[in-house]
Amino acid sequence: MNTKVIAGNWKMNNLQADTTATLTQLIPLVADATATVIVCVPYTNLATALQVVKGTNVHVGAQNCHWAEKGAFTGEIAPSMLKEMGVEYVIVGHSERRTYFGETNQTVLARTKAALNAGLKPIVCIGETLEQRNGGTMEQVLTEQIQQGFAEITAEQMANVIVAYEPVWAIGTGVTATNEQANDAIAFCRSVFESMYGSDTAASLCIQYGGSMNDKNAKELLSMPHIDGGLVGGASLVAEKFATIVNAIK
Numbered sequence: 001m002n003t004k005v006i007a008g009n010w011k012m013n014n015l016q017a018d019t020t021a022t023l024t025q026l027i028p029l030v031a032d033a034t035a036t037v038i039v040c041v042p043y044t045n046l047a048t049a050l051q052v053v054k055g056t057n058v059h060v061g062a063q064n065c066h067w068a069e070k071g072a073f074t075g076e077i078a079p080s081m082l083k084e085m086g087v088e089y090v091i092v093g094h095s096e097r098r099t100y101f102g103e104t105n106q107t108v109l110a111r112t113k114a115a116l117n118a119g120l121k122p123i124v125c126i127g128e129t130l131e132q133r134n135g136g137t138m139e140q141v142l143t144e145q146i147q148q149g150f151a152e153i154t155a156e157q158m159a160n161v162i163v164a165y166e167p168v169w170a171i172g173t174g175v176t177a178t179n180e181q182a183n184d185a186i187a188f189c190r191s192v193f194e195s196m197y198g199s200d201t202a203a204s205l206c207i208q209y210g211g212s213m214n215d216k217n218a219k220e221l222l223s224m225p226h227i228d229g230g231l232v233g234g235a236s237l238v239a240e241k242f243a244t245i246v247n248a249i250k
């Protein structure tokens with residue numbers, strides 16, 4: 001069985017004092033976790049977060065990285081800059097980046113490759129909109145996101161990749177996918193990965209669910225056979241709630 005991974009995506013929230021306070025509160029609450037625990041914080045909070053979690057089982061991630069090693073990309077952050085700080089994980093291709101910042105499957109692939117090359121573990125996000133689900137194109141959209149977004153990633157590299165299935169309609173809406181909807185969609189994604197990488201790689205790939213996961217619904221979602229963890233937005237900002245989600249896996 002895969003080790004389950006619970007990652008918090010703080011998005012554009014929390015100043016330094018909030019970062020220290022939230023993580024200081026979180027650390028003892030998740031000290032006995034069997035899941036891998038990650039918090040993905042804004043760039044400006046990475047140094048603080050790394051300092052606070054030092055020596056604990058809480059890992060730190062960023063929320064994006066650029067595809068180039070360095071160069072004239074004003075405002076961007078290279079994977080090596082994150083790696084140098086001690087950052088271990090990075091979210092790539094979140095639906096908010098696809099929607100508001102023009103990310104495509106091709107830029108997601110480029111960022112994922114760059115992250116892997118720098119020794120970071122990318123958490124690559126995929127997921128359909130409500131329109132796509134209701135219009136019957138969900139499977140096609142997920143297939144394209146996977147086939148294009150992972151086109152040049154090798155089976156060997158996949159051992160360092162986490163995938164987050166986040167249906168766009170469930171993000172920040174309070175509408176969670178049902179346990180079956182989430183499990184079925186992840187099972188489908190796994191079958192696409194299997195067609196690309198074979199059954200061993202697909203079976204050991206960690207595929208998280210994300211979208212209004214909270215302290216109330218996490219246990220049931222996380223008990224579904226294909227759901228290997230969670231990528232948690234809003235609820236990850238509150239230490240007790242995030243800890244309850246982490247500790248739902250025992």
Ligand code: 13P
Pocket residue numbers: 009094166170171172173174210211212213231232233234235
């Ligand atoms: P919410 O948990 O706030 O719905 O956000 C999910 C998400 O986008 C995590 O990346």
